[in-house]
Amino acid sequence: MPRYALKIEYDGRPFCGWQRQSALPSVQAAVEEALRRLEPDVGTIAAAGRTDAGVHATGQVATVDLSRDWTPFRLSEALNYHLKPAPVAILAAARVPEDFHARFSAIERRYMFRLIVRRAPLTFEAGQIWQVRQALDLESMREGARHLLGRHDFTTFRSSICQADSPVRTLDRLEVTAHPRADGTEYRFDVRARSFLHNQVRSFVGTLERVGAGAWRPEDVKAALEARDRAACGPVSPPSGLYLTHVGYPQDPFAD
Structure with missing residues (x-):
């Protein structure tokens, strides 16, 4: 399955933080729900850092495995469309090797x-x-x-x-x-x-x-x-x- 890295910007005010929590809005849930509009069977995404409630990001990175071969531009455009009106934006997407991990590959x-x-x-x-x-x-x-x-x-x-x-x-x-x-x-x-x-x-x-x-x-x-x-x-x-x-x-x- 092709693996993609996403560079993500968000306003942390409406969220309980990055990490998905039941019954609470999170950045992870917002991005995953947008991804499921593109591929319903998409798995969990991994992020470079689990920011707390109210913390913002201009350069968060997450990785996700998808079944389709998306061009990075089309993937980012489609995700930004489905993320509205949440204060979350995909600044860039990139195809990465299968051993690349947003958290564990970071230096x-x-x-x-x-x-x-x-x-x-x-x-x-x-x-x-x-x-x-x-x-x-x-x-x-x-x-x-x-x-x-x-x-x-x-x-x-x-x-x-x-x-x-x-x-x-x-x-x-x-x-x-x-x-x-x-x-x-x-x-x-x-x-x-x-x-x-x-x-x-x-x-x-x-x-x-x-x-x-x-x-x-x-x-x-x-x-x-x-x-x-x-x-x-x-x-x-x-x-x-x-x-x-x-x-x-x-x-x-x-x-x-």
């Missing part, structure tokens, strides 16, 4: 977290960015973030219900940048690793926000990391600002 995942400092309530971007009111110190957040780079036991920064076998991960990048806007300042957290623990990125951002607000010192991040204790973590940021932006593979299946 890198990138997330971006958006945070805005502004006083007035959000209107157009409510649910798509985390809003705080107090000013944040960029350099303090950057200094705190440097303590998290590299290979560590990230027990402090993972959910208590995380099912990963080991809390040890290698964090390749955690860059914090400021982007002035007419209505305030947006901060973006660019995070990269081969894989992540449950709630790891949101735990990072919630903790670094406390550093930026002056409630924590940058060196307190190092102490929290070394504690290897979930109770030492700062508050977990809401899912509204988190985006899965890219999944890397040894060869990009969507490259022209």
Whole structure:
């Protein structure tokens, strides 16, 4: 059976997350239902990451086996037609080898977290960015973030219900940048690793926000990391600002 990779974009607000759950709307169910409009006997699709409720994606990747030999363009166009009106879009489709797997073939995942400092309530971007009111110190957040780079036991920064076998991960990048806007300042957290623990990125951002607000010192991040204790973590940021932006593979299946 031909195997296809799908690059998927979605607004996570209406969904319980990526993974299919009974009686709750999920991104996986929306894509699978669109696929079944094309091939009624299609099986379960596999994704590179199981994003939580309210988390968005601009570069999620999933793989699916189909019985027909679809051209990638026609497949993506047909799926986008059947996905309406759900806030899910197939950005690209590609025929891939039968041993390619969206999750297990991945060598890198990138997330971006958006945070805005502004006083007035959000209107157009409510649910798509985390809003705080107090000013944040960029350099303090950057200094705190440097303590998290590299290979560590990230027990402090993972959910208590995380099912990963080991809390040890290698964090390749955690860059914090400021982007002035007419209505305030947006901060973006660019995070990269081969894989992540449950709630790891949101735990990072919630903790670094406390550093930026002056409630924590940058060196307190190092102490929290070394504690290897979930109770030492700062508050977990809401899912509204988190985006899965890219999944890397040894060869990009969507490259022209």
